[in-house]
Amino acid sequence: MAEFGMVIVGAGEAGARAAVELRTHGWTGPVTLIGEEKRAPYERPPLSKDCLVTEEEPSTVDIINHRKLAQLDVNFLSGSVVTEIDRNNQSLILGDGQQIRYERLLLATGSRPRRLSIEGSDLLSLLYLRTFADAIKIRTQLEPGKHVAVIGGGFIGLEVAASAIKRGCSVTLVEAGPRILTRGVPEEIAYMVEARHSEAGVVFKLGVGIKSIETSDEGHVIALSDGTFVHCDTVIAGIGAIPETSLAAQCGLEIENGIRVSEKLATSDPNIFAAGDCCSFPHPLYGGKRIRLEAWRNAQDQGTHAARSMLDSIESYAAVPWFWSDQYEQNLQVIGLVDCGEKTIIRDLGKNGKLFFHLSTDGRLVAASGIGAASITKDIRIAEILIEKQVKVESSDLENPKVKLKGLLRLQNI
Known part of the structure:
Protein backbone atom coordinates (compact mmCIF):
# COMPACT_ATOMS: atom_id res chain seq x y z
CA MET A 1 0.00 0.00 0.00
CA PRO A 113 -8.92 36.84 -2.63
CA ARG A 114 -12.57 37.81 -2.62
CA ARG A 115 -13.18 39.82 -5.80
CA LEU A 116 -15.01 43.10 -5.83
CA SER A 117 -18.21 42.95 -7.87
CA ILE A 118 -19.87 46.17 -9.03
CA GLU A 119 -22.34 46.01 -11.88
CA GLY A 120 -21.36 48.19 -14.81
CA SER A 121 -17.81 48.88 -13.60
CA ASP A 122 -14.54 47.90 -15.25
CA LEU A 123 -12.67 46.09 -12.48
CA LEU A 124 -9.94 44.36 -14.47
CA SER A 125 -7.32 46.87 -13.37
CA LEU A 126 -7.93 46.35 -9.65
CA LEU A 127 -5.04 44.74 -7.78
CA TYR A 128 -5.27 41.96 -5.18
CA LEU A 129 -2.58 40.50 -2.94
CA ARG A 130 -2.13 36.77 -2.54
CA THR A 131 1.07 35.69 -4.29
CA PHE A 132 4.61 37.00 -4.68
CA ALA A 133 3.75 37.97 -8.26
CA ASP A 134 0.82 40.02 -6.92
CA ALA A 135 3.15 41.77 -4.47
CA ILE A 136 5.63 42.67 -7.20
CA LYS A 137 2.84 44.11 -9.33
CA ILE A 138 1.55 46.21 -6.43
CA ARG A 139 5.07 47.34 -5.57
CA THR A 140 5.54 48.82 -9.05
CA GLN A 141 2.51 51.07 -8.42
CA LEU A 142 3.71 52.42 -5.07
CA GLU A 143 5.68 55.39 -6.32
CA PRO A 144 6.20 58.64 -4.37
CA GLY A 145 3.43 61.11 -5.08
CA LYS A 146 0.96 58.53 -6.37
CA HIS A 147 -2.53 58.34 -4.84
CA VAL A 148 -3.51 54.82 -3.82
CA ALA A 149 -7.03 53.73 -2.88
CA VAL A 150 -7.25 50.69 -0.63
CA ILE A 151 -10.63 48.96 -0.43
CA GLY A 152 -11.06 47.00 2.79
CA GLY A 153 -10.08 47.76 6.38
CA GLY A 154 -8.88 44.33 7.46
CA PHE A 155 -5.31 43.30 8.25
CA ILE A 156 -4.18 43.04 4.62
CA GLY A 157 -5.69 46.35 3.56
CA LEU A 158 -4.16 48.18 6.52
CA GLU A 159 -0.73 46.61 6.04
CA VAL A 160 -0.74 47.56 2.35
CA ALA A 161 -1.85 51.08 3.30
CA ALA A 162 1.04 51.41 5.75
CA SER A 163 3.49 50.14 3.13
CA ALA A 164 2.16 52.61 0.55
CA ILE A 165 2.61 55.48 3.02
CA LYS A 166 6.19 54.36 3.66
CA ARG A 167 6.80 54.44 -0.11
CA GLY A 168 5.69 58.08 -0.25
CA CYS A 169 2.16 57.58 -1.59
CA SER A 170 -1.00 59.27 -0.41
CA VAL A 171 -3.65 56.76 0.64
CA THR A 172 -7.42 56.71 0.95
CA LEU A 173 -8.89 53.63 2.61
CA VAL A 174 -12.53 52.73 1.95
CA GLU A 175 -14.35 50.38 4.33
CA ALA A 176 -18.04 49.50 4.12
CA GLY A 177 -18.24 48.66 7.82
CA PRO A 178 -18.57 51.23 10.60
CA ARG A 179 -14.94 50.67 11.65
CA ILE A 180 -11.78 48.92 10.58
CA LEU A 181 -10.80 45.46 11.89
CA THR A 182 -14.34 44.30 12.56
CA ARG A 183 -13.35 40.63 12.77
CA GLY A 184 -11.86 39.46 16.06
CA VAL A 185 -10.33 42.74 17.24
CA PRO A 186 -11.72 44.87 20.11
CA GLU A 187 -13.10 48.28 19.15
CA GLU A 188 -10.51 50.17 21.21
CA ILE A 189 -7.62 48.48 19.39
CA ALA A 190 -9.28 49.26 16.06
CA TYR A 191 -9.57 52.93 17.03
CA MET A 192 -5.91 53.01 18.10
CA VAL A 193 -4.85 51.53 14.76
CA GLU A 194 -7.05 53.99 12.89
CA ALA A 195 -5.55 56.91 14.83
CA ARG A 196 -2.01 55.79 13.98
CA HIS A 197 -2.86 55.48 10.29
CA SER A 198 -4.54 58.90 10.30
CA GLU A 199 -1.44 60.37 11.91
CA ALA A 200 0.62 58.86 9.09
CA GLY A 201 -1.65 60.48 6.50
CA VAL A 202 -4.19 57.79 5.58
CA VAL A 203 -7.64 59.24 4.83
CA PHE A 204 -10.47 56.96 5.96
CA LYS A 205 -13.87 56.59 4.32
CA LEU A 206 -15.81 54.37 6.76
CA GLY A 207 -19.36 53.12 6.57
CA VAL A 208 -19.67 53.80 2.87
CA GLY A 209 -20.25 51.51 -0.08
CA ILE A 210 -18.88 51.74 -3.61
CA LYS A 211 -21.35 52.65 -6.36
CA SER A 212 -18.94 52.48 -9.29
CA ILE A 213 -15.30 52.54 -10.34
CA GLU A 214 -14.47 54.28 -13.61
CA THR A 215 -11.09 53.74 -15.24
CA SER A 216 -9.34 55.87 -17.85
CA ASP A 217 -5.82 56.74 -18.96
CA GLU A 218 -5.77 59.37 -16.19
CA GLY A 219 -6.47 56.82 -13.43
CA HIS A 220 -9.54 55.73 -11.48
CA VAL A 221 -12.59 57.49 -10.08
CA ILE A 222 -14.41 55.70 -7.25
CA ALA A 223 -17.97 56.89 -6.65
CA LEU A 224 -19.03 56.29 -3.04
CA SER A 225 -22.51 55.81 -1.65
CA ASP A 226 -22.31 59.06 0.34
CA GLY A 227 -22.02 61.04 -2.89
CA THR A 228 -18.27 61.71 -2.68
CA PHE A 229 -15.58 60.59 -5.12
CA VAL A 230 -12.03 59.26 -4.74
CA HIS A 231 -9.64 60.06 -7.59
CA CYS A 232 -6.58 57.79 -7.54
CA ASP A 233 -3.83 56.21 -9.60
CA THR A 234 -4.18 52.67 -8.25
CA VAL A 235 -6.92 50.63 -6.57
CA ILE A 236 -5.93 47.74 -4.31
CA ALA A 237 -8.72 45.55 -2.92
CA GLY A 238 -8.40 43.57 0.28
CA ILE A 239 -11.97 42.57 1.11
CA GLY A 240 -11.39 39.11 2.53
CA ALA A 241 -10.67 35.64 1.25
CA LEU A 311 -0.05 8.53 9.93
CA ASP A 312 -2.93 7.47 12.21
CA SER A 313 -2.37 9.75 15.19
CA ILE A 314 -5.56 10.06 17.29
CA GLU A 315 -4.65 13.47 18.74
CA SER A 316 -7.21 16.28 18.38
CA TYR A 317 -6.17 19.66 17.02
CA ALA A 318 -6.48 22.16 19.88
CA ALA A 319 -3.91 24.91 19.23
CA VAL A 320 -5.07 28.34 20.44
CA PRO A 321 -5.70 30.65 17.44
CA TRP A 322 -3.09 33.41 17.14
CA PHE A 323 -3.07 36.40 14.81
CA TRP A 324 -0.56 39.20 14.46
CA SER A 325 0.04 42.28 12.36
CA ASP A 326 2.57 45.08 12.21
CA GLN A 327 1.08 48.55 11.82
CA TYR A 328 4.01 50.98 11.45
CA GLU A 329 5.98 50.63 14.71
CA GLN A 330 3.00 49.07 16.50
CA ASN A 331 2.64 45.34 17.02
CA LEU A 332 -0.90 43.94 17.17
CA GLN A 333 -1.58 40.44 18.48
CA VAL A 334 -4.69 38.41 19.25
CA ILE A 335 -4.64 35.04 20.99
CA GLY A 336 -7.86 33.03 21.23
CA LEU A 337 -11.34 33.95 20.01
CA VAL A 338 -12.30 37.43 21.20
CA ASP A 339 -15.97 37.00 20.29
CA CYS A 340 -16.24 34.13 22.78
CA GLY A 341 -15.56 36.50 25.67
CA GLU A 342 -18.39 38.02 27.72
CA LYS A 343 -16.27 40.45 29.75
CA THR A 344 -13.18 42.46 28.83
CA ILE A 345 -10.49 43.60 31.26
CA ILE A 346 -8.02 46.27 30.11
CA ARG A 347 -4.42 46.47 31.32
CA ASP A 348 -2.80 49.81 30.52
CA LEU A 349 0.93 49.41 29.88
CA GLY A 350 1.57 53.12 29.39
CA LYS A 351 3.98 53.84 26.56
CA ASN A 352 4.25 50.10 25.85
CA GLY A 353 0.59 49.84 24.82
CA LYS A 354 -2.51 48.07 26.10
CA LEU A 355 -3.64 44.53 26.73
CA PHE A 356 -7.24 43.33 26.64
CA PHE A 357 -8.27 40.14 28.43
CA HIS A 358 -11.49 38.48 27.38
CA LEU A 359 -13.25 36.29 29.95
CA SER A 360 -16.12 33.82 29.72
CA THR A 361 -19.14 34.14 32.02
CA ASP A 362 -17.50 31.76 34.52
CA GLY A 363 -14.24 33.77 34.61
CA ARG A 364 -12.09 31.65 32.33
CA LEU A 365 -9.64 33.45 30.08
CA VAL A 366 -10.74 32.70 26.50
CA ALA A 367 -8.77 35.33 24.57
CA ALA A 368 -6.31 38.18 24.91
CA SER A 369 -5.39 40.95 22.54
CA GLY A 370 -2.85 43.70 22.62
CA ILE A 371 -1.25 46.54 20.74
CA GLY A 372 1.97 48.39 21.38
CA ALA A 373 5.65 47.61 21.64
CA ALA A 374 7.09 44.20 20.80
CA SER A 375 7.27 43.53 24.55
CA ILE A 376 3.55 42.61 24.55
CA THR A 377 4.58 39.29 22.97
CA LYS A 378 5.69 37.92 26.34
CA ASP A 379 2.31 38.62 27.96
CA ILE A 380 0.40 37.24 24.97
CA ARG A 381 2.41 34.01 25.20
CA ILE A 382 1.57 33.67 28.90
CA ALA A 383 -2.08 34.37 28.12
CA GLU A 384 -1.95 31.56 25.58
CA ILE A 385 -0.98 29.09 28.31
CA LEU A 386 -3.75 30.34 30.59
CA ILE A 387 -6.25 29.88 27.76
CA GLU A 388 -4.95 26.38 26.99
CA LYS A 389 -5.34 25.39 30.64
CA GLN A 390 -8.78 27.04 30.83
CA VAL A 391 -7.73 28.98 33.90
CA LYS A 392 -10.10 31.22 35.84
CA VAL A 393 -8.35 34.51 36.60
CA GLU A 394 -9.25 37.36 38.93
CA SER A 395 -10.16 40.50 37.01
CA SER A 396 -8.17 42.64 39.44
CA ASP A 397 -5.00 40.66 38.70
CA LEU A 398 -5.44 41.08 34.97
CA GLU A 399 -6.10 44.80 35.24
CA ASN A 400 -3.14 45.61 37.48
CA PRO A 401 0.13 45.99 35.48
CA LYS A 402 2.07 45.42 38.71
CA VAL A 403 0.78 41.84 38.83
CA LYS A 404 3.07 39.77 36.66
CA LEU A 405 1.18 37.37 34.43
CA LYS A 406 3.94 34.82 34.90
CA GLY A 407 3.04 34.79 38.59
CA LEU A 408 -0.48 33.68 37.67
CA LEU A 409 1.03 30.57 36.11
CA ARG A 410 2.80 29.78 39.35
CA LEU A 411 -0.44 30.24 41.32
CA GLN A 412 -1.99 27.60 39.07
CA ASN A 413 1.05 25.31 39.41
CA ILE A 414 1.63 25.56 35.68
Missing part, protein backbone atom coordinates in the same frame (compact mmCIF):
# COMPACT_ATOMS: atom_id res chain seq x y z
CA ALA A 2 2.94 2.31 0.68
CA GLU A 3 3.61 2.50 -3.07
CA PHE A 4 0.60 4.83 -3.37
CA GLY A 5 2.25 7.25 -0.97
CA MET A 6 1.22 10.47 0.71
CA VAL A 7 0.09 13.27 -1.60
CA ILE A 8 -0.30 16.94 -0.63
CA VAL A 9 -2.19 19.41 -2.84
CA GLY A 10 -1.07 22.94 -2.07
CA ALA A 11 2.52 24.05 -1.50
CA GLY A 12 1.90 26.91 0.90
CA GLU A 13 2.55 27.01 4.65
CA ALA A 14 0.33 24.07 5.58
CA GLY A 15 1.36 21.84 2.69
CA ALA A 16 5.08 22.45 3.07
CA ARG A 17 5.01 21.87 6.84
CA ALA A 18 3.05 18.66 6.32
CA ALA A 19 5.63 17.32 3.86
CA VAL A 20 8.44 17.92 6.34
CA GLU A 21 6.47 16.46 9.25
CA LEU A 22 5.71 13.25 7.37
CA ARG A 23 9.43 12.61 7.11
CA THR A 24 10.17 13.81 10.64
CA HIS A 25 7.47 11.49 11.97
CA GLY A 26 9.03 8.48 10.27
CA TRP A 27 7.15 8.00 7.00
CA THR A 28 9.56 6.40 4.52
CA GLY A 29 7.20 5.89 1.59
CA PRO A 30 6.63 8.30 -1.30
CA VAL A 31 5.68 11.91 -0.56
CA THR A 32 4.40 14.14 -3.37
CA LEU A 33 3.88 17.88 -2.91
CA ILE A 34 1.90 19.64 -5.66
CA GLY A 35 1.94 23.42 -6.06
CA GLU A 36 0.46 25.70 -8.71
CA GLU A 37 3.29 28.25 -8.47
CA LYS A 38 6.69 27.41 -9.92
CA ARG A 39 8.50 28.72 -6.86
CA ALA A 40 9.54 26.72 -3.83
CA PRO A 41 7.09 27.09 -0.90
CA TYR A 42 7.45 30.58 0.59
CA GLU A 43 6.17 32.69 3.48
CA ARG A 44 3.23 35.00 2.75
CA PRO A 45 3.30 37.49 5.69
CA PRO A 46 6.20 39.50 4.16
CA LEU A 47 4.23 40.11 0.96
CA SER A 48 2.24 43.02 2.44
CA LYS A 49 5.19 44.40 4.39
CA ASP A 50 8.90 43.96 3.55
CA CYS A 51 8.27 42.91 -0.04
CA LEU A 52 6.52 46.22 -0.75
CA VAL A 53 8.91 48.58 1.04
CA THR A 54 12.41 47.09 0.87
CA GLU A 55 14.98 49.14 -1.00
CA GLU A 56 16.57 46.01 -2.41
CA GLU A 57 15.03 43.85 -5.11
CA PRO A 58 12.46 41.78 -3.21
CA SER A 59 12.67 38.01 -3.08
CA THR A 60 10.65 35.28 -1.42
CA VAL A 61 11.41 33.93 2.03
CA ASP A 62 11.43 30.18 1.53
CA ILE A 63 9.65 27.86 3.94
CA ILE A 64 11.70 25.08 2.42
CA ASN A 65 13.88 25.24 -0.69
CA HIS A 66 14.30 22.82 -3.56
CA ARG A 67 17.53 21.41 -2.14
CA LYS A 68 15.93 20.53 1.21
CA LEU A 69 12.91 19.01 -0.51
CA ALA A 70 15.27 16.81 -2.50
CA GLN A 71 17.15 15.82 0.65
CA LEU A 72 13.85 14.77 2.22
CA ASP A 73 13.01 12.81 -0.94
CA VAL A 74 9.85 14.84 -1.51
CA ASN A 75 8.64 14.76 -5.09
CA PHE A 76 7.81 18.44 -5.63
CA LEU A 77 5.58 19.09 -8.65
CA SER A 78 5.72 22.85 -9.06
CA GLY A 79 3.62 24.69 -11.61
CA SER A 80 1.09 21.86 -11.56
CA VAL A 81 -2.69 22.04 -11.30
CA VAL A 82 -4.90 19.26 -9.98
CA THR A 83 -8.07 19.07 -12.06
CA GLU A 84 -9.84 16.11 -10.48
CA ILE A 85 -9.87 13.83 -7.45
CA ASP A 86 -11.05 10.27 -8.08
CA ARG A 87 -11.91 8.98 -4.61
CA ASN A 88 -12.93 5.53 -5.80
CA ASN A 89 -9.49 4.86 -7.23
CA GLN A 90 -7.65 7.10 -4.74
CA SER A 91 -6.01 9.09 -7.47
CA LEU A 92 -5.53 12.64 -8.74
CA ILE A 93 -5.50 13.88 -12.31
CA LEU A 94 -3.25 16.82 -13.18
CA GLY A 95 -3.74 19.41 -15.88
CA ASP A 96 -1.21 17.66 -18.10
CA GLY A 97 -3.11 14.38 -17.82
CA GLN A 98 -0.72 12.79 -15.33
CA GLN A 99 -2.37 10.50 -12.78
CA ILE A 100 -1.06 10.19 -9.22
CA ARG A 101 -2.38 7.60 -6.76
CA TYR A 102 -2.49 8.21 -3.05
CA GLU A 103 -2.74 6.23 0.15
CA ARG A 104 -3.64 9.38 2.08
CA LEU A 105 -4.31 12.82 0.61
CA LEU A 106 -3.97 16.25 2.22
CA LEU A 107 -5.81 19.24 0.75
CA ALA A 108 -3.92 22.39 1.70
CA THR A 109 -5.42 24.51 -1.05
CA GLY A 110 -5.61 27.73 0.97
CA SER A 111 -7.87 30.58 -0.05
CA ARG A 112 -8.20 33.11 -2.84
CA ILE A 242 -12.70 32.68 0.03
CA PRO A 243 -11.61 29.15 0.99
CA GLU A 244 -10.48 27.16 -2.03
CA THR A 245 -12.88 24.21 -1.93
CA SER A 246 -13.54 23.51 -5.60
CA LEU A 247 -11.61 20.23 -5.73
CA ALA A 248 -13.16 19.03 -2.48
CA ALA A 249 -16.66 19.90 -3.62
CA GLN A 250 -16.13 18.31 -7.03
CA CYS A 251 -15.32 14.94 -5.47
CA GLY A 252 -18.20 15.10 -2.99
CA LEU A 253 -16.50 16.01 0.29
CA GLU A 254 -18.59 17.86 2.87
CA ILE A 255 -18.29 21.65 2.71
CA GLU A 256 -19.17 23.98 5.61
CA ASN A 257 -17.45 27.36 5.52
CA GLY A 258 -14.55 25.57 3.90
CA ILE A 259 -13.77 21.86 3.71
CA ARG A 260 -15.44 20.32 6.74
CA VAL A 261 -12.98 18.37 8.87
CA SER A 262 -13.02 16.56 12.21
CA GLU A 263 -10.96 17.32 15.29
CA LYS A 264 -8.19 15.23 13.66
CA LEU A 265 -8.48 17.32 10.43
CA ALA A 266 -9.99 14.37 8.55
CA THR A 267 -12.63 15.10 5.90
CA SER A 268 -15.77 13.05 5.29
CA ASP A 269 -13.48 10.63 3.41
CA PRO A 270 -11.19 8.85 5.92
CA ASN A 271 -8.31 8.87 3.43
CA ILE A 272 -8.46 12.62 2.79
CA PHE A 273 -7.44 15.38 5.20
CA ALA A 274 -7.44 19.17 4.98
CA ALA A 275 -5.46 21.92 6.69
CA GLY A 276 -5.03 25.68 6.71
CA ASP A 277 -7.22 28.43 5.26
CA CYS A 278 -9.32 25.99 3.24
CA CYS A 279 -10.92 24.05 6.11
CA SER A 280 -13.30 24.53 9.03
CA PHE A 281 -12.82 22.51 12.20
CA PRO A 282 -14.33 22.09 15.69
CA HIS A 283 -12.25 23.67 18.47
CA PRO A 284 -12.33 21.81 21.81
CA LEU A 285 -11.41 24.90 23.86
CA TYR A 286 -14.52 26.67 22.61
CA GLY A 287 -17.14 23.98 23.12
CA GLY A 288 -16.56 22.39 19.74
CA LYS A 289 -17.41 25.61 17.91
CA ARG A 290 -16.66 25.17 14.20
CA ILE A 291 -14.27 27.84 12.94
CA ARG A 292 -12.11 28.59 9.94
CA LEU A 293 -8.90 30.56 10.35
CA GLU A 294 -6.88 32.57 7.86
CA ALA A 295 -3.70 32.83 9.86
CA TRP A 296 -0.04 32.01 9.36
CA ARG A 297 0.46 30.00 12.53
CA ASN A 298 -2.76 28.07 12.12
CA ALA A 299 -1.64 26.94 8.66
CA GLN A 300 1.73 25.97 10.09
CA ASP A 301 0.31 24.08 13.07
CA GLN A 302 -2.43 22.36 11.11
CA GLY A 303 0.00 21.25 8.44
CA THR A 304 2.12 19.37 10.96
CA HIS A 305 -0.93 18.05 12.80
CA ALA A 306 -2.56 16.78 9.59
CA ALA A 307 0.64 14.93 8.69
CA ARG A 308 0.51 13.07 12.00
CA SER A 309 -3.18 12.31 11.49
CA MET A 310 -2.37 10.90 8.06
